Amino acid sequence: MKYLDEFTDPEVAARLFAEIARATTRHWSIMEICGGQTHAIIRHGIDQLLPEEIELIHGPGCPVCVTPVGMIDKALEIARQAEVIFCSFGDMLRVPGTCGDLLQVRGEGGDVRIVYSPLDAVRLAEEHPDKQVVFFAIGFETTAPANAMAVHQAHRLGIANFSVLVSHVLVPPAIEAILASPANRVDAFLAAGHVCSVMGTWQYAPLVGRHRVPIVVTGFEPLDVLEGIRRAVGQLEGGRAELDNAYPRVVSDGGNVAAQRMIDDVFEVCDRRWRGIGEIPASGWRLSAAYRGFDAESRFDVSAIDAPESSHCRSGEILQGLLRPNQCPAFGTECTPRTPLGATMVSSEGACAAYYHYRRLEPPARDGARVG
């Protein structure tokens, strides 16, 4: 059991929990989109401190978790080539492809490096003109401005030995796909605050209107998450469906316009496959025509590589809220953070890893009764 005194301000937390309890009259399912929010919820036991009727569903908002196996296989193929320096964010290194992961390629002599900023990869390309430097450009809208700037810089400086393996995904089409699914159980969404700090909130109004679903832009601290839940419950109980911004200290309606402009220049919308979920129309970005020369898929001729998902891993159901991590038969036995079968166990923002880390090992009875 978790305790209120673990919150930065236990009094505010107690007040928010009490308000949510007072307002709640029936069962509601609320999906938090972002893995950072999932982490805060599980770490602080927010789901356990809420009234029984409120169920939190952990959404697909971890870019590491939704990068498809086929894309990992492309990365492995490129990283194995002798003239390549393959650069990636750290949490991609242990994501399993069909045969091994990037860490293994490094162990076999491949030059695989962790970078903090995509600009570090551009710098590496400048320093190693005799090598091909490839950057694994994954991420949601929050990461896209950084990755776009790296491509733009390489273009501007004429750095020809730099390229990007792009696997960008977008939040609004994922929400649309979840709502359109016949199995949908989500009554309201907590949108990811940092995605909105780049993109603004305007993209979500059409979703609210079309599906009559409350969407509350929410931050990451436990109290922010609680405030988001309080506002979502208030709307649901009041029979309202509105776009609400519970994170105005960081998020504005219009977002970061300079970043959006760079994204528009470097990327264009495309269909994307999501690990465990499948293809979602217009749910990603790829390089726009002007920057297509930086596309690693064509430079290394790996476009045709494809791979089926592992049949053991149930992460697709987890990412759609149809199953909880501790209800997966492999959870904590065959599948642990040291021996991950799926990406949701690799990334610290993945739901399986969060459950494992905070020792939610047994399926709680009340969850078992309500889910599935």
Next chain:
Amino acid sequence: MCLAVPGRIVEVRTVADIPMGTVDFDGIRKEVCLAYLPEAAVGDYTIVHVGFAISLVDEASAMETLAMFRELGVLDGELEGAAPAEPGSAAPAVDP
């Protein structure tokens, strides 16, 4: 990697025509691109994601978030592989 970490801008400069800066995250200093926040000045608090400042934030909430990340033990992971910010440092930008 999907987290964005708040920090305080302690230096602003231009590198290869791009506005860059040094940001202090709870004592760890990193080089950060300021191209998307051209109005940012020394002393401002900003939210940084993969080496890019994406929005300004007030000091109080920056402090709160940093305290939470430190407690969760995710701060080092988020800054993994980051270049140290000492000007003129010859240290590699990436881990070996």
